[in-house]
Amino acid sequence: MTTEAPPPQAQSPLSTAELAELEAPLLPALERHHLRLLAHSLRSLQAIAAHQPAGALPGHDAICAWASQQPALADAPCFQAVLVEQLEAAGRQLQQLATTLGRPPLTLELGDLIAAACDHRHSPSHIHSHITPVSEIQSESIADALSFFRLSCGRWRSQRSSHHLLHRRAEAGGSFIEVVEIAAADPRLIAIAELHGENPAGLVGGCRVTWNASMAWDKAGEAHEGESVFGLIPTDAIGRSGLLLRDRGYAETAPVAGHFAMDERDGLLLTTNYETMASLERFSFAGPNVRLRTSTVEGLSNTASFCVETRLLDSPLPDATSPAQEPVSEQPLSPLGW
DSSP states (O other): OOOOOOOOOEEOSSOHHHHHHHHSSOOOHHHHHHHHHHHHHHHHHHHHTTTSSTTOOOOHHHHHHHHHTOGGGTTOHHHHHHHHHHHHHHHHHHHHHHHHHTSOGGGOOHHHHHHHHHOTTSOHHHHTSOOOOGGGSOSSOOOSHHHHHHHHOEEEEEEEEEEETTTTEEEEEEEEEEEEEEOTTOHHHHHHHHHTTOOGGGOOEEEEEEEEEEETTOOTTOOEEEEEEEEEEESSTTSSEEEEEESSBTTBOSOEEEEEEEOTTSOEEEEEEOSSEEEEEEEEEEETTEEEEEEEEEESSOEEEEEEEEEOTTOOOOOTTOTTOOEEOSSOSOTTOO
């Protein structure tokens, strides 16, 4: 009997010592997440520009050529394009910081990024801003979290890259997701609110999310499917922050409550604390049919992930065992469980 070899996985550009260096500062979870992403981008850009003049950022064509040569992205041209945008956005942030230090951007080191993240004299746009392309900015603002969830309703194909800090590995994967809106008076939402000890009158609405996926090293016929119901209870007057109640949590079936908040770019931040881990996730729209997602899980398994989700127009939700389905990592799909 022969054992099938696991699919190839991309090695992280950050060493174990560098990952430990990034973990050392006492930064809030969101700022530490941004620091990791920027550090990962710095090392990637330095590798791309290895044969260019010292310290200069690589051009668009060079980044595209590098992305096309990554085995994990060979069958994901949409993800390649978004990754290129992310690296170019990171390059702009590095250029801003380098200008303040009077140095070329790719001569920066992790210590420079850490110092900037810890130094309040630097503008938040240098380190604390999200590494997102200009195309994320919507022509019309999103009023509140419920409006964000409504824009998310539909069927989506998610392509995902996860960075496993402990194993120094980055791996690609995918899933299919369906989001359906649920009215505030729905008995399922009322039951969830009562389960969490909250007044159902505070509910403004919610959604039901179903997903299916395949894992990288699944056995034959094994599939991963799930469903979760979410309810929103705002704690401010404009519905941009509050409680996110759901009937199941990350990698567990017990009911769990988290918090939601809309940031200044109309991105949706979701945070949840568990007994052994904490999760932070940010959703944003790059267009009406493209959604971006970054997430971190800290605790027993530390991961940072980036997802590109494209809306499936007039298309049924594929089966988990569909041949076109891309494998995902061994970790749960998201801090939300989908």
